[in-house]
Amino acid sequence: MITVKDLTRNYARTTAVNHISFSVEKGQIVGFLGPNGAGKTTTMRMLTCFLPPSSGTATVAGFDILDQSLEVRKRIGYLPESPPIYPEMGTAEYLRFVGRLKGLRGAELARRVDYVMGRCAVADVKTKQLGKLSKGYRQRVGLAQAIIHNPDVLILDEPTAGLDPKQINETRDLIKDLAGEHTIILSTHILPEVEQTCQQVIIINKGQVVATDSVANLQSHARNAETVLLEVAPRPGTMATIDPAQVQRTLQSVAGVNSVQVKDRRNGAVVFETESRRGELVRGDLARAVIAGGWDLNELRPATMSLEEVFLKLTGTEPAAEATENAAADAGEQAIAAPETESVSTSEKEAADAEEPHA
Amino acid sequence: MRNIWIIFRKEMRSYFASPIAYLLLTMFAVLFGWFFWNMLGMFVKYGMEMQMSGQSYPMSINEQIIRPLLANASVLGLFFVPLITMRLFAEEKRTGTIELLATSPVRDFQIIFGKWLAALALYACMLFFTAISFAFLFHFGNPDWKPLAVGYLGLLLQTGALLALGTFISTLTRNQIIAGAVTFGACLMFYVFGWASNFETSTWATVLNYLSVAGHFESFAKGVIESKDAVYYVTFIFAGLFLTARSLESMRWRS
Numbered sequence: 001m002i003t004v005k006d007l008t009r010n011y012a013r014t015t016a017v018n019h020i021s022f023s024v025e026k027g028q029i030v031g032f033l034g035p036n037g038a039g040k041t042t043t044m045r046m047l048t049c050f051l052p053p054s055s056g057t058a059t060v061a062g063f064d065i066l067d068q069s070l071e072v073r074k075r076i077g078y079l080p081e082s083p084p085i086y087p088e089m090g091t092a093e094y095l096r097f098v099g100r101l102k103g104l105r106g107a108e109l110a111r112r113v114d115y116v117m118g119r120c121a122v123a124d125v126k127t128k129q130l131g132k133l134s135k136g137y138r139q140r141v142g143l144a145q146a147i148i149h150n151p152d153v154l155i156l157d158e159p160t161a162g163l164d165p166k167q168i169n170e171t172r173d174l175i176k177d178l179a180g181e182h183t184i185i186l187s188t189h190i191l192p193e194v195e196q197t198c199q200q201v202i203i204i205n206k207g208q209v210v211a212t213d214s215v216a217n218l219q220s221h222a223r224n225a226e227t228v229l230l231e232v233a234p235r236p237g238t239m240a241t242i243d244p245a246q247v248q249r250t251l252q253s254v255a256g257v258n259s260v261q262v263k264d265r266r267n268g269a270v271v272f273e274t275e276s277r278r279g280e281l282v283r284g285d286l287a288r289a290v291i292a293g294g295w296d297l298n299e300l301r302p303a304t305m306s307l308e309e310v311f312l313k314l315t316g317t318e319p320a321a322e323a324t325e326n327a328a329a330d331a332g333e334q335a336i337a338a339p340e341t342e343s344v345s346t347s348e349k350e351a352a353d354a355e356e357p358h359a
Numbered sequence: 360m361r362n363i364w365i366i367f368r369k370e371m372r373s374y375f376a377s378p379i380a381y382l383l384l385t386m387f388a389v390l391f392g393w394f395f396w397n398m399l400g401m402f403v404k405y406g407m408e409m410q411m412s413g414q415s416y417p418m419s420i421n422e423q424i425i426r427p428l429l430a431n432a433s434v435l436g437l438f439f440v441p442l443i444t445m446r447l448f449a450e451e452k453r454t455g456t457i458e459l460l461a462t463s464p465v466r467d468f469q470i471i472f473g474k475w476l477a478a479l480a481l482y483a484c485m486l487f488f489t490a491i492s493f494a495f496l497f498h499f500g501n502p503d504w505k506p507l508a509v510g511y512l513g514l515l516l517q518t519g520a521l522l523a524l525g526t527f528i529s530t531l532t533r534n535q536i537i538a539g540a541v542t543f544g545a546c547l548m549f550y551v552f553g554w555a556s557n558f559e560t561s562t563w564a565t566v567l568n569y570l571s572v573a574g575h576f577e578s579f580a581k582g583v584i585e586s587k588d589a590v591y592y593v594t595f596i597f598a599g600l601f602l603t604a605r606s607l608e609s610m611r612w613r614s
Contacts, residue, residue: 082454
């Protein structure tokens, strides 16, 4: 549906997008992920024919963005970073204007306006002036105008930026909902968003594609070891507390384990994180070692690497502050544990790197 | 054609949904009304004096009221053009709605022409108020309507030219105040270019005089359509809109 080849865009002194190539299949939701200033918006603006590329080509639905720009524009719905609304217009009036602009007319226009207002849940502010709407409503009106002409491709630039958590969830659900009918590219610097919404992710940094893969693959690829979380508790009756250092030594002695760290302490129990070499199944051995040591094993689960860590591995930069805050909720225990990490790891340096964003 | 109409309607809606249109219309109506009242007063006083002295001079409503009024209206346009055009593109650039327009299946010239046409239509609405004043003249006297019609055509052409200039300047910035101020300066400059020919007779003064907006209106005010003046205005309009198109295109390359 979308093919991008060697797309490059130079500004006066900088290269915002540097030989980007990727392709997107019909019906997919693709996350365009990168820190602020990575070139996401510039790439999207080129795809929507707002900016011409300095070199390279791209086709959308088989049409070239430079030579057949009008055909491309007919097939693209675009939501820029801030919704392009006219504050003095009413919701329905605005949608009618955009619909006409995109070539709809008559009964079809009226039908589409009604449909998108229902779809994006803005029908209750039909006659209200856009300038008086809340940010969440404006964003949904922005989405509504993007899908008004039922485009093949939807391009959404940070669709959840500036929304509150409830609105973020609603917007994500709406986007997922739209995926059946449209091919969607959305940009974000918020990692969980990609995990939750997208099937495919294109990571871009400093104007270049760092990785293109499915979300599932990327998580396992970037992981060079399996991480297992164990919650060890003192056995009731026989001991009052446990000695974390002793447990650590015991776990460390299990064959295949690279490192053991204390991640968290709760109500006397201690959470350990072990990293083992790829392909070695050590979970059973770990469990036996804990039991043999006389402790109780409350929980044992493999931890998947969050996209944030994947991202850090691939780009070598820290994602934006918001991303960290957002991810912190998902990776709560890690964030809390970070300051008191006691490592007996042989790869201390590596472990410290992974903790960096939470500290 | 349809796209131009869509843009035109949206712009008209923007003017009339905000206080801008009403403010401009009111200001124009008040100022023009004042001019009209003064002209009329002078005309009446002149007529009475003539009667008292028993002498008779030729008196013409066309020459003594309509013509100077049209000249006044043309100067008034100078002040109103920046107020009409300053928002056209500057506002769209500031709020980001330009991205919506520029990514819609609409050509740049359709956007530009639609906007310019809306600006001209708003000016035409202002002229409507002048028609009310003139209606009194037709009710109580019998002036010739043809020179007046030509005068209106001249006003539309002249203001259309300045509006094209203002539209162009509005694409250069996202700040409406700057767009307005620069447009006012530029319009004024185009008005006074011709002064040089008052004392200079060399070629450059002649060229400047020809470039000046003001000189070309005189024939229209007299009720004469001079082809060279009409061509001047039409060329001016096209040049302004052409520059606007180039400016929009360069915005895509630069921004």
